[in-house]
Each structure stands twice: as C-alpha cells, then as structure tokens.
Amino acid sequence: MSDSSFHLTRANEIYQNLKQGSLFTFIATHGFNHTGVANFLFYPTVFLYPLALLRFVFNPITSIYIWVGMFLFLTLVIAFYSMLDFSKSFFRSFIFALIYALVPYHLYLGIWNGVYGEYVAYTFIPLVFLGLYHVLWGNENKWLILSIGMTLLCFSHILSVYIATFLCIVLFLCKVLTQKISARRLINLLKSVFVTVLLAGWEFVPFLTDYLGQNIEAPREQFWFLNGFNDLVNGSFQNTVGGQINDGRTLGILLMITLFIGIVFVKNSGKELSCYILGTVLAILSTTFVDWKSLSHNTLVLNTIGNIQFPFRLLAFASFFLAISASYIIFKVVQGLTKSTYKKGLVVFGFVLISITGYFGTVQPALSRISGKVNYLGVMKPNQKVADNVVIDKYNYLNLFTGSTNTGEEDYFSKDATKSASSILDGKIIANGKSLRCQRKLYPNMEKYWINTDKMTTVDLPIIAYHGTTVKVNGCPYSYKISQRGTVKIILGKGKNVIDVGYKASSLYYGMLIVTGITIMVLLGKGIWLILKNKIA
Incomplete structure (x- = not known):
C-alpha cells in the first residue's frame, strides 16, 4: 500500500465528482481528509479517469485489476509496435514486447507497490525513444511519434517526463557531436516540441498559475532508498517482486545476464551498441555505484537531478534499453540457428510459455500477500495511515479513504500548511x-x-x-x-x-484545453486525409 493508497484516493475523488456530474477535479474534498489539497493540479490525472469510469460498471477491486491489466496489455502492444517499426522484424518485436512488459521493475510498480503514475508512464517510454530515433537517425517524417509519446508521458508521470527529456537532450548532443544533423531534422525536432506543447501544455498551466511563487511545498529534492549494485544483481537473480532484496526494484534474470554479456553480441552494430551502453549506464546509475549520498549535499546536483528523488527510477529506462539488447541477442542467436519460419514460431511459442511461467513466479509474493492475510481494513482515524498487513475488498474499500494515505498526503500543501x-x-x-x-x-x-x-x-x-x-x-x-x-x-x-x-481554474487552463482539442482534431483530420489519399492513389 506504499503508493497505491495515494493514487486510489485520487481516483476515488474523480469517481465521486463524476457521480455528481463534475468532469474536472482540481482539489480534494472527498478524500485526503477533505483538506482541499490540489495534487490534482500538479500531478497528472488523465489515466486515472479510466479507473474511475470502471467503477460505474465493476466493483472497486475488479476495476483496479482490469485497469492494471489494461495497461500491461497496452505496454505489450506499444512495445511490439515500436520494435516492429525500429527493426522490421515480427519475431524480434514479439520477443521484445514480452521482455519489456514483464520486467520485474514494471511488475513492482503496478502489482506490488502501486506506483501507478510511473507504471502508466512505463507504457509509453518506447514511443518516446522511437520518435526520437526517427527524428535524429531514422525516417525524419515520423517526427509526430515523438510528440505523441511525450504527450502521453506528460499525462502519466511528470518525473518520467523529466528523466526522458534529460535523456533526449543527451542523445541529441551525442548526435550533434558525432554526426552532421540536417536542417530538416532540426526543423522536425522543433515541430515535435511545438506539437507536444499544444497537446500537453494545459497540464502545466497550474504550475504557472498556482505553483510558482505561491509558497507550495513540493516533494523534497533528495536521494532516497539507495540500493547497492550487489543488491541489484542479487535481486535480479531472485527475479521476484516483493522479495527480501529491493522489493522488486530490479531488472530480472534475463536483463541482468544481458548487462553482463551483451557487449559480445552488440559490439559490431552501432545503434545496438548505443542501446546497450545506455541501458548499462542507467542501470549502474540507479545504484550506489554513484555516491548519491555525497551528491545530495551538492546544490547544483540537487537542483538538476534531485527531483527524481529515487535513483532506482532510472531502472524503467534501463529496462527499456536492455530489453532492446536482449531481444537483439535472442533474434541473432535464433537467426543463426534456423531460417525456418515454423521453427521460429516454435521458439516464440516456447518463449511465451517461459514468460507466463516466469510472470507467475515473479508475482508470487504479491499473490501470497493477498491470500495470506485475514486482517480486514476498518474505519480509520484522520491521521491514521493504512497498515501493511490489512486486506481491502469490495466491502471495505471505502474505509481506505477515511484516514491518511501512506505517502503523498501533504504533497503540494503550502509550506505553512505543512507545519x-x-x-x-x-x-x-x-x-x-x-x-x-x-x-x-x-x-x-x-x-x-x-x-x-x-x-x-x-x-x-x-x-x-x-x-x-x-x-x-x-x-x-x-x-x-x-x-x-x-x-x-x-x-x-x-x-x-x-x-x-x-x-476556480484560470482562463489560460481552459484556453489550452481548447487548443489541445483543436490540435487533436487537426491531426486526426490530417491522418484520415492521408489514408484516403493513399487509397485513391
């Protein structure tokens, strides 16, 4: 319940407001002890709406399972599409999708710890970097993929946007320093940024109107929950979420093996080597291999990357790049053994079985946690937090909102309110x-x-x-x-x-929402026109 109580309280607020005919949720009146805290203004809510809408059809617990499963499936689909566009290999794309979606860290976010903002953001990371790849190296006409990926990331988790933007800047600088970049690619990059602003700008308006200069207490810039590289390795080979090592903040067996031996397979391909290096560096940076504790006393470091709070958040991006390398290694090995489509199909089928078996093994601690507890959550006092050893079902679900959330309750209080x-x-x-x-x-x-x-x-x-x-x-x-x-x-x-x-939200907020709506209609109209044009041609 570490983070899930926070996100489920937000989803319940949206549900309660929708029941009363209000589409927008700005402040908490039903949850968070009715303090009017505006975490809805400063923390994305778009993808909580499907969870709230599911409540109108299903009981709360079933709604959560469907919603988590929906994004797991969407992760598979987007990962498959992204790799297919990148590699043009159906076989490799299928393997990549399974590896990326079932990384223990991803399951830790969605099933064990309920870090739903980051869990949803994980879904769209492949789109962001597929789009950047096309803008800088691939088909420059596919620049819109970067806009769509970044927009969906903005609707999911702001810190993931921050990390992704930082990595995009690093890759852009690598491109500029090592290769000539055409004016057309630069223009398309600027077009991508501009469209992203049109699509997601409304999300950031509250930061301008209600955050800057308003004495708001944001989450602290600090490096917490530091794990050693040995912990990452040992936890990865444990290959479970909720285990004794790191709780599942790991890469899993396959990606850890890829980290150790991947260089042997990717050294002769420039783009594959780049992905491997990125994944390896990010995995190492997520641990105390870097002296984060000492860096926490450096003002410059805190002001630039201290916002990520937990270095292990880099594992989402490390998982993505190492999953690219793992899929490449498996693809090359199988390609070297057989050219038969039938035999490749058997490999895919076998990989699916292994993945399903591995999935249930990975989430076993989470399943045991559910089945092994008989202490049901009761009505809580306002300042009481949810205990870790309680069961919540469809009958006592609303008790979850009678006390305080385990984390985030005071996020975006004013500094005076925090005291x-x-x-x-x-x-x-x-x-x-x-x-x-x-x-x-x-x-x-x-x-x-x-x-x-x-x-x-x-x-x-x-x-x-x-x-x-x-x-x-x-x-x-x-x-x-x-x-x-x-x-x-x-x-x-x-x-x-x-x-x-x-x-009352500002006029600028609603104005940017209108701009977003118009932009979506223009893009859809252009897409339909291109489809009809190609059919006629």
Whole structure:
C-alpha cells in the first residue's frame, strides 16, 4: 500500500465528482481528509479517469485489476509496435514486447507497490525513444511519434517526463557531436516540441498559475532508498517482486545476464551498441555505484537531478534499453540457428510459455500477500495511515479513504500548511483562536460550512488556500486571507453564515484545453486525409 493508497484516493475523488456530474477535479474534498489539497493540479490525472469510469460498471477491486491489466496489455502492444517499426522484424518485436512488459521493475510498480503514475508512464517510454530515433537517425517524417509519446508521458508521470527529456537532450548532443544533423531534422525536432506543447501544455498551466511563487511545498529534492549494485544483481537473480532484496526494484534474470554479456553480441552494430551502453549506464546509475549520498549535499546536483528523488527510477529506462539488447541477442542467436519460419514460431511459442511461467513466479509474493492475510481494513482515524498487513475488498474499500494515505498526503500543501498538517488533517476549525464545530458538506471541488456567530468572528477553515481558491459567504463572493497554517481565513459578521470554499481554474487552463482539442482534431483530420489519399492513389 506504499503508493497505491495515494493514487486510489485520487481516483476515488474523480469517481465521486463524476457521480455528481463534475468532469474536472482540481482539489480534494472527498478524500485526503477533505483538506482541499490540489495534487490534482500538479500531478497528472488523465489515466486515472479510466479507473474511475470502471467503477460505474465493476466493483472497486475488479476495476483496479482490469485497469492494471489494461495497461500491461497496452505496454505489450506499444512495445511490439515500436520494435516492429525500429527493426522490421515480427519475431524480434514479439520477443521484445514480452521482455519489456514483464520486467520485474514494471511488475513492482503496478502489482506490488502501486506506483501507478510511473507504471502508466512505463507504457509509453518506447514511443518516446522511437520518435526520437526517427527524428535524429531514422525516417525524419515520423517526427509526430515523438510528440505523441511525450504527450502521453506528460499525462502519466511528470518525473518520467523529466528523466526522458534529460535523456533526449543527451542523445541529441551525442548526435550533434558525432554526426552532421540536417536542417530538416532540426526543423522536425522543433515541430515535435511545438506539437507536444499544444497537446500537453494545459497540464502545466497550474504550475504557472498556482505553483510558482505561491509558497507550495513540493516533494523534497533528495536521494532516497539507495540500493547497492550487489543488491541489484542479487535481486535480479531472485527475479521476484516483493522479495527480501529491493522489493522488486530490479531488472530480472534475463536483463541482468544481458548487462553482463551483451557487449559480445552488440559490439559490431552501432545503434545496438548505443542501446546497450545506455541501458548499462542507467542501470549502474540507479545504484550506489554513484555516491548519491555525497551528491545530495551538492546544490547544483540537487537542483538538476534531485527531483527524481529515487535513483532506482532510472531502472524503467534501463529496462527499456536492455530489453532492446536482449531481444537483439535472442533474434541473432535464433537467426543463426534456423531460417525456418515454423521453427521460429516454435521458439516464440516456447518463449511465451517461459514468460507466463516466469510472470507467475515473479508475482508470487504479491499473490501470497493477498491470500495470506485475514486482517480486514476498518474505519480509520484522520491521521491514521493504512497498515501493511490489512486486506481491502469490495466491502471495505471505502474505509481506505477515511484516514491518511501512506505517502503523498501533504504533497503540494503550502509550506505553512505543512507545519500545521496535523490540525488540518483533523479538520479543526478555529474561530477567534478556539476550536469550533459546525456542519460541513462536501461537493466536487468545493466545501460548504454552516457557521452561526453572535459577534464579529475570525474563522480559520481547514482547507488549503491556493491562488485559484474562491470563497462565497451567503452566495456572494467574499474576500479571504491566508492563515498562519496556510488555510482559508475569513472574518464573519454576526448571524447565520453559509460559506462556500472552492477552486476556480484560470482562463489560460481552459484556453489550452481548447487548443489541445483543436490540435487533436487537426491531426486526426490530417491522418484520415492521408489514408484516403493513399487509397485513391
């Protein structure tokens, strides 16, 4: 439940809002102890909508299984398509898709730890680098693949976008320093960046309007959960998620063998060697082979790459590049043994059986965790976190949202709110310095309070104040201040007061959404026109 409680709370908020007819979710009113935290503004939500929509048809647990399985299947499809475009080999593409999708680190993200943002992002990594390959080395007319890949990554996990962008810059510099790059390729690269901005720009508007200069406490820039290279090797050969070594933050047996011996097979192919080197370097960088602890005291390093927080996040990208090498090695070995399509088909069939067997072996600790517990989650207190030894089923699922999430509860609080988090999470209303109880109702992106006062009263409400926060008293817009605990503070006159505290997105946000919609329609229209043109020709 390390990260899953955070993401499932977000998905439940979207579901509750959709039930009440609200398409957009900006702040948390139903979950996260009703603090109004705006992690929906600063953390992508697009791919949580399918999970929320599944709730209208299936029970919550079934919805999660379907959603996780859906992205596992989509990873297979995108990986297959990407390798087929890259290598033109159906056999190699099939092998690559199986290897990449079933890497233990991928299963750790989706099945063991519930790191759903990064799990979804993993799906689209092949598209990003296929697109970059075409822009810099391949078919330069396929520049749109890079835009689509980066856009989907933006809709999944911002830190994955950060790492992918950094790697793209490194590869671009390698291209510039070693080979001449044509003006046409540079133009297509700029076109790709421009279209990405059109498609995903709305996702970053809240950072401009509600984050920059707004005293928001972002996740700390620090290097945590450091694993040694020996841990990576031993954990990989253990080949399980949730095992004693690294919990599954590993490459698995096949990719670790590829890391050790791959150079022998790829040394005569420039592009294959480049992929192998990238995968190997990223795998090494994910461990304490680099002295991350010392680098954490370097301001420059923290400000540039400290955002990734956990160096093991590089394993997603290491897995991608090493899976390319592994598929190449298997392809060359089989190609050297037989030219028969029938025999290659048998190899593929055998590889599928091995992959399925390996998959169930890899996730066995996760299955044992589910079947071996009988302690069901009950209703929690506001500041209580979810214990690791509890079972959640369709009957007690809503109990998950009665307490605090195991991680991320205070992400994107203001810095003042972080200092007073306990009282905010407890829902403490302060009137003239004293605790006050009142009626409180929850709506999509808005909370309503009924407060009766017998004199002029300063009221500090337990809801975080952001740049876009709005307040109404008795139906009329009302000015507010930010309290010492980073929450909404208002001065009420004597009498009955009905206070609405909500959030209003900026015009720029909706404007960029319209731009995205128009861009999608133009691209679809152009695609349909090209298809019809080719058919007529």
